[in-house]
Amino acid sequence: VKSIRKLLQDKSKPLVIPGVYDAIGAKIVEKVGFDAMFQTGYGTSATLFGMPDYGFIGSTETVDNARRICRAVSVPVIVDADTGYGNALSVWKLVQELENAGASGI
Numbered sequence: 578v579k580s581i582r583k584l585l586q587d588k589s590k591p592l593v594i595p596g597v598y599d600a601i602g603a604k605i606v607e608k609v610g611f612d613a614m615f616q617t618g619y620g621t622s623a624t625l626f627g628m629p630d631y632g633f634i635g636s637t638e639t640v641d642n643a644r645r646i647c648r649a650v651s652v653p654v655i656v657d658a659d660t661g662y663g664n665a666l667s668v669w670k671l672v673q674e675l676e677n678a679g680a681s682g683i
Contacts, residue, residue, distance in 0.1 A: 580653065580681065581613060581653040581655065581681040581682050584612055584613055584653065592612065592613065593611065594611070594613045594614060594615050594655065595611055595614055595615075596614070596615050596616070596617040596620060597614050597615070597616060597617065597620065597646060597654075598616065598617050598620025598621050598623070598624045598642070599620075599624055599642070599645070599646070600645045600646055600648070600649035601649075603646045603649050603650045603654070604649050604650060606650075607650045607651065607652050611652065612652055612653075613652050613653040613654070613655065613681070614646075614650070614652065614653075614654055614655070615654065615655040615656065615657060616639075616642060616643055616646055616654060616655070616656045616657060616680075617630075617657055618630045618634070618639070618657035618658075618659055619657075621634055621638065621639060621642050621657075622634045624642075625638055625642070630659070632659070635662055636658075636662040636663075636667070636670075636671050636674070639656065639657075639658060639659075639662075639671075639675075640671070640674045640675060640678050643656045643675055643678045643679070643680050644678035644679065647678055647679030647680060648679065653681035653682070654679065654680050654681055655680070655681060655682040655683065656675055656680045656682070656683050657683075658671055658675065658683040671683075
């Protein structure tokens with residue numbers, strides 16, 4: 578599995594990173610052959626609550642959804658973490674949690 582850093586450094590072809598919001602969508606994106614994907618904030622909010630991405634979800638929902646997506650695939654997953662859900666310490670904690678969930682970037 579290539580790391581997201583290696584994918585970004587590879588200038589031989591464009592890197593197309595589709596957005597996903599659940600594990601089955603992530604599996605489809607991987608099966609079709611994409612090298613990476615990103616978890617959309619809007620998609621996560623819309624799927625979980627039927628609401629747009631206007632701050633209705635928090636770090637817990639974001640990390641839980643990221644964990645499900647990352648466990649389902651073997652390609653890098655970048656996570657839309659909005660504004661980090663708080664201050665600098667909140668962002669630090671969120672980064673740790675997303676790393677533990679298997680995310681490759683935020």
